[in-house]
Amino acid sequence: MTSGYRYLIPEAIFDELTNKVKESGDTIFQGWLFAERKDYFGIVTDYIIGDDESNVHEKPKSWMRMKKNKIFNMRKYKQERGCDIVWSMHSHPDGNEELHEVDEEILNYLSTGVMIIVTANNIIGHFYDKRESKKAIRDKMLFEIISE
Ligand SMILES: [Zn+2]
Numbered sequence: 001m002t003s004g005y006r007y008l009i010p011e012a013i014f015d016e017l018t019n020k021v022k023e024s025g026d027t028i029f030q031g032w033l034f035a036e037r038k039d040y041f042g043i044v045t046d047y048i049i050g051d052d053e054s055n056v057h058e059k060p061k062s063w064m065r066m067k068k069n070k071i072f073n074m075r076k077y078k079q080e081r082g083c084d085i086v087w088s089m090h091s092h093p094d095g096n097e098e099l100h101e102v103d104e105e106i107l108n109y110l111s112t113g114v115m116i117i118v119t120a121n122n123i124i125g126h127f128y129d130k131r132e133s134k135k136a137i138r139d140k141m142l143f144e145i146i147s148e
Helices: 011-023 063-081 101-110
Strands: 004-009 031-039 041-049 083-092 112-118 123-129 138-148
Touching: 004 011, 011 041, 011 083, 011 101, 011 112, 011 123, 011 138, 031 063, 031 101, 063 083
Parallel strands: 004 041, 004 138, 083 112
Antiparallel strands: 031 041, 031 083, 112 123, 123 138
């Protein structure tokens, strides 16, 4: 994963998402980030903000069920939109770019996945994979902002 693969995001999308964190106050939003996979880079093409306001950090009993819905949504979006990559994202209004405990638990439960964290200043991806090793492989996906 660390083979120099790059992640690009158009400036307009970066600004919209980080501004949404600023406007949302303490409210966490969640959504989907869509991207196209190229040979040497992945580029964000679009996003959707989910309309459910459930706090991803505060409902530990329901996250498994919720996450399974999400996996279903991912497949559906990929088919409908014909896009290569669908990443789950949510905001951290406190500015923390690291994963919360619940985020970790979800990734652990899924065995592998990507979680995108949006703060008021940054968008960062966390790649996680423990399918083939006891100790999970982790990687951060740093987005490069491009102006169109
Ligand atoms: Zn989180």
